[in-house]
Amino acid sequence: MTNFSVTLILLFSLLLSHGIIELEASTNQPYRTGFHFQPAKNWMNDPNGPMIYRGIYHLFYQYNPYAAVWGNITWAHSTSTDLINWTPHDIALAPSAPFDSHGCYSGSATIRPGGRPAIFYTGSIDSFTNQVQNLAVPKNYSDPYLREWLKYTYNPLISATRPIDATSFRDPSTAWLGPDKRWRMLIGSVIDNKGSAILYTSKDFKHWIKVEQPFYSDAKTKMWECPDFYPVSTVYQKGVDTSIYGPNIKHVLKTSLNEPQRDCYMIGTYDIGQNKFIPDPESSLSGDSGLRYDYGKFYASKSFFDSAKNRRILWAWVPESSSEEDNKKKGWAGLQAIPRSLWLEKSGKQLVQWPAVEIESLRLNEVKLQNRFLQGGSVLEVSGITAAQADVEILFDVIELDRAEVLDPSWTNPQVLCSRKSALVKSALGPFGLLVLASKGLEEQTAVFFRIFKGQDKHVVLMCSDQSRSSLDNTNDRPTYGAFLNVDPVQERLSLRSLIDHSIVESFGGGGKTCITARAYPTLAIDGDAHLYAFNYGIEGVSISNLSAWSMKKAQIN
Ligand SMILES: *[C@@H]1O[C@H](CO)[C@@H](O)[C@H](O)[C@H]1NC(C)=O
Ligand SMILES: *[C@@H]1O[C@H](CO)[C@@H](O)[C@H](O)[C@H]1NC(C)=O
Ligand SMILES: CC(=O)N[C@H]1CO[C@H](CO)[C@@H](O)[C@@H]1O
Numbered sequence: 001m002t003n004f005s006v007t008l009i010l011l012f013s014l015l016l017s018h019g020i021i022e023l024e025a026s027t028n029q030p031y032r033t034g035f036h037f038q039p040a041k042n043w044m045n046d047p048n049g050p051m052i053y054r055g056i057y058h059l060f061y062q063y064n065p066y067a068a069v070w071g072n073i074t075w076a077h078s079t080s081t082d083l084i085n086w087t088p089h090d091i092a093l094a095p096s097a098p099f100d101s102h103g104c105y106s107g108s109a110t111i112r113p114g115g116r117p118a119i120f121y122t123g124s125i126d127s128f129t130n131q132v133q134n135l136a137v138p139k140n141y142s143d144p145y146l147r148e149w150l151k152y153t154y155n156p157l158i159s160a161t162r163p164i165d166a167t168s169f170r171d172p173s174t175a176w177l178g179p180d181k182r183w184r185m186l187i188g189s190v191i192d193n194k195g196s197a198i199l200y201t202s203k204d205f206k207h208w209i210k211v212e213q214p215f216y217s218d219a220k221t222k223m224w225e226c227p228d229f230y231p232v233s234t235v236y237q238k239g240v241d242t243s244i245y246g247p248n249i250k251h252v253l254k255t256s257l258n259e260p261q262r263d264c265y266m267i268g269t270y271d272i273g274q275n276k277f278i279p280d281p282e283s284s285l286s287g288d289s290g291l292r293y294d295y296g297k298f299y300a301s302k303s304f305f306d307s308a309k310n311r312r313i314l315w316a317w318v319p320e321s322s323s324e325e326d327n328k329k330k331g332w333a334g335l336q337a338i339p340r341s342l343w344l345e346k347s348g349k350q351l352v353q354w355p356a357v358e359i360e361s362l363r364l365n366e367v368k369l370q371n372r373f374l375q376g377g378s379v380l381e382v383s384g385i386t387a388a389q390a391d392v393e394i395l396f397d398v399i400e401l402d403r404a405e406v407l408d409p410s411w412t413n414p415q416v417l418c419s420r421k422s423a424l425v426k427s428a429l430g431p432f433g434l435l436v437l438a439s440k441g442l443e444e445q446t447a448v449f450f451r452i453f454k455g456q457d458k459h460v461v462l463m464c465s466d467q468s469r470s471s472l473d474n475t476n477d478r479p480t481y482g483a484f485l486n487v488d489p490v491q492e493r494l495s496l497r498s499l500i501d502h503s504i505v506e507s508f509g510g511g512g513k514t515c516i517t518a519r520a521y522p523t524l525a526i527d528g529d530a531h532l533y534a535f536n537y538g539i540e541g542v543s544i545s546n547l548s549a550w551s552m553k554k555a556q557i558n
Contacts, residue, residue: 030527031502032503033503035359035389036336036338036501038557041331044061044317044335045061045062045070046061047061047315048060048075049121050109050304051109053144054115055081056079057081057083059086060093061075062074068330069324069327069333073104073124074103077091077146077147078558083359087556093119093136099123099155104124106226109304112205116141117138117146120133120134120185121134122169125156131167131168132166134151137152158208158210163191163192165190169189171227172186173186173229177243181203183202186198186215186227189223190224195255195257196214196215199215221257222257225300228254231245232351239343250268250269250344251268253279254303255285262292262299263298264285265293266283266291267279267291267349267350289412293316295415295482296517297318298317298515299319301315313339314353315337315339317334317336319333321518321520326521338356338359339355345486350513352513363551365384365551372534374542375536376537377537382534385551386528388526389551390499390550392547393495393497393548394433395494397545398489398540398543399543400429403540404454405427405453406453414483414484417462417482418464418480422466424537426537426538427538429539429542430450430452430462432450433448433449434498434534435534436500437470437522437530438525439524439531440531443524444471444522444524444525446467446505446520448507449466450464461510462484463509464480466480470518472522486513486514495509496509
């Protein structure tokens with residue numbers, strides 16, 4: 001971190017003492033969030049065991065109580081009534097027994113019949129990180145905050161058996177109950193170099209039997225972390241309980257894959273008799289067309305069914321892009337993405353995600369623009385909001401689609417295409433979009449934008465998030481992310497929403513069909529010095545048919 005913050009603190013106290021601005025003076029911690037969940041300090045990674053119990057939302061998460069780096073892993077615990085404002089509780093699970101002496105790793109909650117929650121988590125049992133699976137239950141079911149958890153006496157309940165390697169055996173999923181009254185649960189692994197989800201079944205939740213063949217495995221993947229498996233409705237956007245099986249249902253299987261970290265999913269059919277998942281023909285984990293929840297920084301996600309609002313909510317860890325040294329200096333590392341509702345898109349070929357509606361209660365001072373023409377090479381400032389802590393929605397009208405650049409058939413990898421054609425590279429239609437966390441002189445900016453190409457038989461929309469100029473401090477990782485967006489610009493206007501929060505930008509293209517989350521650590525575009533612009537660096541003009549931007553209130557994030 002740099003020493004300009006001292007100057008800023010002086011400036012802020014000066015302004016504050018004159019009552020000129022009311023922005024929170026967070027200048028010594030310019031990268032802490034205003035409305036994204038994070039603990040007061042130290043290291044956080046995977047979300048664990050999200051659930052709703054007696055009207056209270058619970059989020060547990062992987063947490064090191066002692067430092068801003070990974071280690072000594074426990075389950076920290078917070079609760080909320082609105083998914084936005086959170087109250088911290090004591091650590092729920094910490095290493096204490098031979099079956100978790102070296103760490104309480106990730107796991108999931110299951111609501112059993114009668115509304116009784118239970119947690120399955122991975123225990124690390126030695127310095128080689130050999131792993132087993134353990135059960136914990138609430139000490140007092142009458143406490144809606146579920147503040148104390150009891151580890152089951154007969155843990156571990158599941159240990160690795162050949163050919164599973166106990167160092168690659170973790171992250172139990174939420175369990176589901178089949179029509180045959182047997183519980184089922186997935187555990188992530190890699191067997192014979194094939195990334196795998198292993199299925200276990202149980203009659204009583206305590207004695208678990210491994211199903212011989214993997215639930216699903218893929219030789220093109222390595223270790224599967226945090227498998228998630230759930231039904232989605234083919235007829236409406238509402239979520240359904242994890243145990244639902246029957247007509248008008250498809251299933252989603254998600255895995256978290258490393259190098260690079262990414263959360264990939266497939267849509268398909270669940271054959272409960274054969275204990276197998278059969279992906280739809282066009283659904284695959286690998287290759288340029290593999291589906292991801294988010295094409296930026298977004299890992300180890302976990303979903304749960306919110307029975308109070310009949311929706312499925314997705315949580316995910318958003319790691320830092322700064323150096324470990326910087327993380328130690330700032331005293332914390334890791335954020336959670338804004339919880340998202342998710343559902344199956346009409347085509348049945350992909351999911352759609354959208355920030356939980358509760359987040360809109362933080363919106364303040366709407367600024368609106370309508371029917372503004374952005375000619376090629378122009379930038380338009382959106383002023384009147386706190387641009388470092390904001391929510392913005394924009395709808396573009398593209399008129400001259402005929403002039404779109406032809407997509408070279410070899411350009412199949414959208415991330416490579418976004419890197420090659422950064423925000424500064426002009427084409428006929430695009431880049432156009434938003435410059436967020438931007439400094440006044442645009443030395444710093446995170447560009448979230450579209451580019452339209454003419455494909456074989458239809459137009460192709462590329463969505464990019466370019467961090468290459470997001471910080472003047474080049475010790476930060478500043479990647480460019482990209483994905484294709486399945487919207488036909490002839491039929492539909494292009495929409496983009498970005499949630500901007502000091503060091504994180506979560507962007508949703510086409511109403512949530514393509515999502516990209518990025519981290520940025522500006523040195524100039526901090527707090528009151530952050531700006532927001534709409535831009536069009538393409539040759540052809542585009543219109544902003546609609547733009548709404550809001551300052552966001554601070555949430556109680558812990
Ligand atoms: C259980 O929780 C309820 C509600 O918080 C509380 O009234 C009760 O005293 C608790 N019971 C025990 C044994 O702690
Ligand atoms: C602009 O946005 C508002 C609110 O999202 C919507 O009601 C209105 O129809 C939009 N107008 C146009 C021209 O799209
Ligand atoms: C405070 C504490 O318990 N720290 C421990 C964290 O883990 C390392 C090794 O993984 C131990 O050496 C520390 O004592």
